[in-house]
Amino acid sequence: MARRQTRLPVVFLLMLASLAVLGVADEPLSHDIRPGYGVTDVRWLSDYFQPLRDTAGDTPVYILEGEQSGGVFLLLGGTHANEIAGIMAATLVVERGVVMRGTVIVIPHANNSAAKQNSGTYNANTPQWFELTTARGEVRRFHYGDRRTQPEDQQPDPDTFVHFPSGIEFAGDEARNLNRNHPGKPDGTLTQQISYALFQLAESENVDIVVDMHESSLTSSLAYTLVCHPRALVVGAFAILDLELGGISLKQEESRQEYYGLSHREFGDRTDALAFLIESPNPGQEGGEQAPDVINDPRAPLSTRVHLQLTTVQAILSNHGLLEGSGDSIALSFPFDLEELVGADLGAYLR
Amino acid sequence: MKRRLGWMLIVLLFVSAGAAVGQEAEEAAAPETFAAPVVIVSVGQSAGAQQARVLAIRAGLDYVFEQRPEFSILEGSQTLILVMGASSKGLGAAGVDIDGEIAWAIDMVARARELEMKVIAMHIEGGARRGSTSDQIIHAIAPLADYIVVKGATPGVEWVESEEADANADGLFSTIAAENEIGITYIAKTLDGVEVLMDLFEIEPTE
Numbered sequence: 007m008a009r010r011q012t013r014l015p016v017v018f019l020l021m022l023a024s025l026a027v028l029g030v031a032d033e034p035l036s037h038d039i040r041p042g043y044g045v046t047d048v049r050w051l052s053d054y055f056q057p058l059r060d061t062a063g064d065t066p067v068y069i070l071e072g073e074q075s076g077g078v079f080l081l082l083g084g085t086h087a088n089e090i091a092g093i094m095a096a097t098l099v100v101e102r103g104v105v106m107r108g109t110v111i112v113i114p115h116a117n118n119s120a121a122k123q124n125s126g127t128y129n130a131n132t133p134q135w136f137e138l139t140t141a142r143g144e145v146r147r148f149h150y151g152d153r154r155t156q157p158e159d160q161q162p163d164p165d166t167f168v169h170f171p172s173g174i175e176f177a178g179d180e181a182r183n184l185n186r187n188h189p190g191k192p193d194g195t196l197t198q199q200i201s202y203a204l205f206q207l208a209e210s211e212n213v214d215i216v217v218d219m220h221e222s223s224l225t226s227s228l229a230y231t232l233v234c235h236p237r238a239l240v241v242g243a244f245a246i247l248d249l250e251l252g253g254i255s256l257k258q259e260e261s262r263q264e265y266y267g268l269s270h271r272e273f274g275d276r277t278d279a280l281a282f283l284i285e286s287p288n289p290g291q292e293g294g295e296q297a298p299d300v301i302n303d304p305r306a307p308l309s310t311r312v313h314l315q316l317t318t319v320q321a322i323l324s325n326h327g328l329l330e331g332s333g334d335s336i337a338l339s340f341p342f343d344l345e346e347l348v349g350a351d352l353g354a355y356l357r
Numbered sequence: 358m359k360r361r362l363g364w365m366l367i368v369l370l371f372v373s374a375g376a377a378v379g380q381e382a383e384e385a386a387a388p389e390t391f392a393a394p395v396v397i398v399s400v401g402q403s404a405g406a407q408q409a410r411v412l413a414i415r416a417g418l419d420y421v422f423e424q425r426p427e428f429s430i431l432e433g434s435q436t437l438i439l440v441m442g443a444s445s446k447g448l449g450a451a452g453v454d455i456d457g458e459i460a461w462a463i464d465m466v467a468r469a470r471e472l473e474m475k476v477i478a479m480h481i482e483g484g485a486r487r488g489s490t491s492d493q494i495i496h497a498i499a500p501l502a503d504y505i506v507v508k509g510a511t512p513g514v515e516w517v518e519s520e521e522a523d524a525n526a527d528g529l530f531s532t533i534a535a536e537n538e539i540g541i542t543y544i545a546k547t548l549d550g551v552e553v554l555m556d557l558f559e560i561e562p563t564e
């Protein structure tokens with residue numbers, strides 16, 4: 007009898023949970039993003055690949071088109087939805103960025119399914135939400151998501167994930183890692199379809215530069231790294247030397263041939279774009295942290311990580327302009343000095 | 358109290374001025390110069406070689422660059438610049454074959470010597486580009502050079518950049534330079550390498 011009493015609520019809860027899953031699985035997650043004056047158009051990723059429509063993988067695409075013609079820049083945040091500096095850097099561009107020349111295309115949540123829920127891949131004590139307070143005192147909430155596509159949004163993981171088209175093998179759960187699935191597959195898994203749509207976008211918009219913003223743990227050798235596709239190495243080297251003058255020391259890594267499925271490799275190999283990937287340090291990805299503070303940890307405050315991402319983006323854009331000539335240049339600016347972000351309260355810079 | 362601080366500052370200034378004079382004297386004693394054209398190559402496949410290429414562009418140096426060229430690239434050139442540093446693993450892939458890299462670089466230097474070329478070893482990515490694999494390269498290659506350029510602290514001079522930027526924190530480069538009687542220049546920022554190249558190759562600023 008006692009047994010039965012405990013079992014019934016469990017069954018009930020399971021039913022509720024499955025209903026909840028069914029209820030939201032077919033539409034993309036919404037986020038509190040408030041486009042500013044720089045945004046000239048908002049689209050969906052599914053506009054570039056229709057089958058993504060009404061799936062958890064669809065995601066908003068913000069277009070900031072400058073008055074003067076120039077190059078096209080694709081900025082990706084949230085490829086890994088727990089790497090929030092990239093998401094917030096992209097959000098800041100959408101909310102405050104101004105483009106004078108060329109076009110900036112921003113996708114703050116490249117893997118929007120991953121953003122739905124945090125399973126604590128690296129640290130079980132990381133939050134589901136984080137809050138930032140605006141200059142007006144309004145508290146805004148943002149998802150702290152997951153590294154991978156939600157399991158419920160994709161068929162069960164295979165024992166071994168075989169990357170398409172290289173045939174390289176990864177662990178099964180990497181089937182849900184967007185940054186192992188490029189260049190995607192139109193009739194593949196949700197993750198492969200997201201990737202495919204991104205490549206369709208890059209192709210049809212003639213993207214000249216792709217930057218994929220990531221984070222690693224504080225102690226990882228990847229922290230403070232700019233990964234450059236071989237064609238992007240010179241622009242990357244110029245950018246890194248400029249950043250060093252400004253007090254930012256980044257390691258430069260070349261995207262090697264065997265990095266199949268990663269954005270910096272595949273966008274560089276399969277499109278005309280120069281492809282980069284930035285890694286800032288996130289305390290939430292440190293396994294040993296008992297109570298990771300993903301916003302205010304003095305070793306790596308979120309605002310400083312966003313500063314790192316955006317100043318690196320600026321250094322890439324300006325040196326690309328210098329090396330490629332003004333016809334392809336892209337000028338992105340902000341109504342405040344990016345240096346102010348270091349150690350600041352990030353919320354004060356949002357809308 | 359304030360006065361005392363003032364005195365300490367003056368003393369410090371004298372000490373550092375003395376250090377600077379000493380350094381100049383050292384450089385004056387061994388006026389190492391090099392000639393273009395230059396071949397810039399990578400030992401270890403790190404992106405430091407790309408940064409050296411940017412330094413060469415900014416210095417106005419007549420150079421060719423190839424990550425890992427055939428030896429024939431050396432013909433007709435005067436100086437070989439080897440940029441040391443192993444590319445990291447950790448990006449989901451194996452690192453480079455380090456023994457192969459080192460063997461190739463040693464042969465490259467030997468070929469350069471046959472052609473009576475001079476050799477410069479550079480390490481310009483700081484302490485972040487130290488570690489067992491990079492150190493293997495440094496130990497094998499730096500002693501073969503006529504000159505070393507390293508981003509790191511000059512012995513006895515306080516390092517004011519970030520700790521990770523110092524490739525000479527343990528004195529590895531100073532030791533190699535001293536033991537092998539090789540001239541060495543320490544830089545604090547990678548971009549300072551532009552001026553070093555202009556000095557070594559006696560390039561006049563164009564403006």
Ligand SMILES: [Zn+2]
Pocket residue numbers: 085086089185220221
């Ligand atoms: Zn990532």
